[in-house]
Amino acid sequence: MATLLHIDSSAAGELSATRALSRAFAETWRTAGPERRIVVRDLHADQLPHLGSVALHRPRAARGETGFDPAQAALQDRVLAELLAADVVVIGAPMYNYSMPSTLKAWLDLVHIPGETAFTDPADQPLRGKRAVVVTARGIAAEPGIDEYVTGPLRQVLAVACGMDFEVVSTSRTLANVIPALGPEHAAAELEQAMARVRELAARPEPA
Numbered sequence: 001m002a003t004l005l006h007i008d009s010s011a012a013g014e015l016s017a018t019r020a021l022s023r024a025f026a027e028t029w030r031t032a033g034p035e036r037r038i039v040v041r042d043l044h045a046d047q048l049p050h051l052g053s054v055a056l057h058r059p060r061a062a063r064g065e066t067g068f069d070p071a072q073a074a075l076q077d078r079v080l081a082e083l084l085a086a087d088v089v090v091i092g093a094p095m096y097n098y099s100m101p102s103t104l105k106a107w108l109d110l111v112h113i114p115g116e117t118a119f120t121d122p123a124d125q126p127l128r129g130k131r132a133v134v135v136t137a138r139g140i141a142a143e144p145g146i147d148e149y150v151t152g153p154l155r156q157v158l159a160v161a162c163g164m165d166f167e168v169v170s171t172s173r174t175l176a177n178v179i180p181a182l183g184p185e186h187a188a189a190e191l192e193q194a195m196a197r198v199r200e201l202a203a204r205p206e207p208a
């Protein structure tokens with residue numbers, strides 16, 4: 001059975017653009033093939049702790065029994081199992097202060113383990129070739145390269161270190177309802193374009 005890991009990190013609830021985009025991805029993906037399972041991890045509603053020990057950045061088989069909180073290691077086990085079991089991952093990553101939300105960074109810090117999830121030799125990468133689709137949004141207008149402030153660390157870890165097939169879908173001007181100078185019509189057009197793109201990506205067949 002194909003599995004989607006659906007991750008959100010926006011604090012904006014029903015008003016969130018990234019939640020609307022990740023939901024559209026999940027809804028399209030669910031019906032795009034038989035026997036599909038979606039696992040949801042809402043990093044805002046169910047926040048992960050900050051990394052408590054550098055030992056958790058070492059491969060589990062090599063870290064020994066001490067030097068970390070066993071409860072946090074058990075939580076990391078669950079988060080890693082979710083990621084490793086997924087065939088495709090959609091990640092809602094809003095821009096917060098020119099970065100990703102700290103809730104999402106806490107997830108990234110738990111799953112990036114050199115020598116376990118991350119390898120320089122592609123043959124060793126357990127996540128190699130799996131798809132990661134990152135949906136991002138910012139309040140003011142898009143600028144060249146600005147999305148990389150949010151998506152750059154995700155790209156470095158998931159695409160470069162873990163070998164995942166990485167796509168970004170972006171929208172901007174989401175504050176046009178409170179800053180009319182941003183142009184509500186431009187904001188709506190951008191969101192519509194981003195919606196079309198996530199649906200197109202979600203409809204792609206998963207490898208058998």
Ligand SMILES: Cc1cc2nc3c(=O)[nH]c(=O)nc-3n(C[C@H](O)[C@H](O)[C@H](O)COP(=O)(O)O)c2cc1C
Nearest residue numbers: 010012016017018094095096097098138139140174
């Ligand atoms: C804490 C916080 C920080 C933000 N920082 C920025 C920022 O640096 N640049 C920007 O363009 N918008 C910023 N915004 C606006 C959000 O990027 C915008 O509301 C976006 O739509 C968030 O994604 P969401 O709709 O999925 O919640 C910020 C919003 C919040 C709540």
